[in-house]
Each structure stands twice: as structure tokens, then as C-alpha cells.
Amino acid sequence: MINKDDLTKIANTRMPFGRFRNTRLIDLPEPYLLWFANRGFPSGQLGELMAATLEIRTHGLEALIEPLKSE
Numbered sequence: 001m002i003n004k005d006d007l008t009k010i011a012n013t014r015m016p017f018g019r020f021r022n023t024r025l026i027d028l029p030e031p032y033l034l035w036f037a038n039r040g041f042p043s044g045q046l047g048e049l050m051a052a053t054l055e056i057r058t059h060g061l062e063a064l065i066e067p068l069k070s071e
Contacts, residue, residue: 011070
């Protein structure tokens with residue numbers, strides 16, 4: 001289950017490495033998240049947030065995250 005704190009983190013945490021470095025997790029392209037799903041998400045909180053982001057994206061719930069974004 002995803003809690004509100006995790007939703008806020010998904011809205012504001014930026015990818016720390018790779019091609020989409022500095023992109024908010026919620027804004028990562030779905031194919032990129034699927035690539036990680038097939039090869040393994042990073043360990044720890046980042047991987048958990050990325051997996052939750054994929055669930056949100058595949059169910060078309062990105063609009064729920066938009067109001068949680070900070071500047």
C-alpha cells in the first residue's frame with residue numbers, strides 16, 4: 001500500500017542517475033520504468049518508489065500526483 005508520504009516523494013524525488021537524471025519520478029517515461037521492472041529496480045527506497053511510480057503510471061493515475069508537486 002502506498003501512503004501519502006510516498007506519493008509526495010514520487011511527485012518530488014528526482015532520478016539521481018542515468019539518462020533521466022534530475023527528472024521527477026512521476027515524470028519518468030513508462031518504458032524506462034518497465035526496463036527497470038524487467039532488470040530489477042535499485043535497492044532501497046528509490047527502487048520502492050520507482051516500483052510504486054510504475055503502478056501509478058500503468059493505472060493512469062498520474063493526475064493524482066500533480067497537486068503534490070512542489071516548485
